[in-house]
Amino acid sequence: MTQQNVTVAVTGAGGTGVAKALLSLRNMVAVTEAGSTVYPVIPTYYNVPETLAQLRDEFVERVLQFLGLPGTDRYQWDGRDTAARREHTQAQ
Known part of the structure; x- marks a missing residue:
């Protein structure tokens, strides 16, 4: 049996403004492409x-x-x- 690593990136509001929002989106795309799952903090x-x-x-x-x-x-x-x-x- 092989062990599978699971990575979950928990994200929240990363500040205000278009630049920070765009940076957050790019980071989420990058970790998703690396095999992680983005799990947003949504109450x-x-x-x-x-x-x-x-x-x-x-x-x-x-x-x-x-x-x-x-x-x-x-x-x-x-x-x-x-x-x-x-x-x-x-x-x-």
Whole structure:
């Protein structure tokens, strides 16, 4: 069995202005051409996060799922909502 290396480039907003946006796009193309996967940091507000820690936890869970690693189903979308969203609405 051969081991396969997986590289995921997590990207966020790299500043403002056309020059920085173009540089970010070029960098994403370069790492993709090198065999990496670009995984953007895009928060999902349907989970109704109340803290930065909740945004972080949800993002980490999505990256784990993307990589095929074990995680929880707390943020798994089931077509209507998620466990995190249900907990938020029940707490109110």
